Amino acid sequence: MKMIAVIPAYNAEKTIEGIVKESLRHCDMVIVVDNNSKDKTAEKAFNAGANVTGCDIQGAGEATRRGIEYALKFNPFIVVTLDSDGQHNPREIPLVTLQVEQNFSDVCIGSRTLCNFDMPLYRSIGNSVISTVFNVGSRKWVKDTQSGFRAFTKEVAEKVKIEENGFGFSTEFLLKARKQGFRIGECPITCIYNDEFSQNSTMNPIKHGISVLVKTIEYRLKEVA
Numbered sequence: 001m002k003m004i005a006v007i008p009a010y011n012a013e014k015t016i017e018g019i020v021k022e023s024l025r026h027c028d029m030v031i032v033v034d035n036n037s038k039d040k041t042a043e044k045a046f047n048a049g050a051n052v053t054g055c056d057i058q059g060a061g062e063a064t065r066r067g068i069e070y071a072l073k074f075n076p077f078i079v080v081t082l083d084s085d086g087q088h089n090p091r092e093i094p095l096v097t098l099q100v101e102q103n104f105s106d107v108c109i110g111s112r113t114l115c116n117f118d119m120p121l122y123r124s125i126g127n128s129v130i131s132t133v134f135n136v137g138s139r140k141w142v143k144d145t146q147s148g149f150r151a152f153t154k155e156v157a158e159k160v161k162i163e164e165n166g167f168g169f170s171t172e173f174l175l176k177a178r179k180q181g182f183r184i185g186e187c188p189i190t191c192i193y194n195d196e197f198s199q200n201s202t203m204n205p206i207k208h209g210i211s212v213l214v215k216t217i218e219y220r221l222k223e224v225a
């Protein structure tokens with residue numbers, strides 16, 4: 001049962017080494033997609049044991065897409081995606097993969113809303129609004145549509161095609177998976193946030209939230225068109 005972790009990374013030289021090493025304790029392979037970093041992210045990821053590939057087009061969606069395509073070359077049973085900045089704890093990979101391993105879900109989201117910790121208010125509000133738009137009319141409510149910590153089967157990796165370059169891919173991926181009949185589950189994870197916006201994201205959180213919301217609305221409208 002081959003398991004491959006895909007980690008999109010941008011200027012993550014401070015965190016990537018530890019994340020790769022811990023991920024390799026739970027996965028057969030770790031693929032780091034260096035998203036045009038200006039620091040030593042690629043070098044440190046490689047030295048830690050990752051397979052490193054490049055991505056010259058800036059964007060979390062594009063980097064994730066390329067990482068998944070790369071992973072499929074190695075015939076994985078499960079693909080795991082997680083962030084490179086230390087917000088996701090790779091020790092929790094077994095929690096996120098369990099439902100998929102036991103065939104309870106085709107996609108399992110590591111949900112920040114199912115665990116008792118303090119998510120910054122601006123993120124909590126934004127996540128709630130986006131998730132509400134995502135869930136309207138759906139029989140099963142997905143609580144954390146924005147978590148990048150996910151596990152999914154090879155079939156999902158092959159059939160759900162990411163087209164969005166930016167962070168809108170997070171809901172695009174889930175909407176397409178749901179439309180194709182894949183089962184989406186969630187499990188509680190922890191998440192670490194810093195006090196400063198710039199330490200949590202390279203993009204202003206308000207602009208980030210609005211851009212993802214707009215993309216989510218666009219994809220929902222396409223569903224009913």
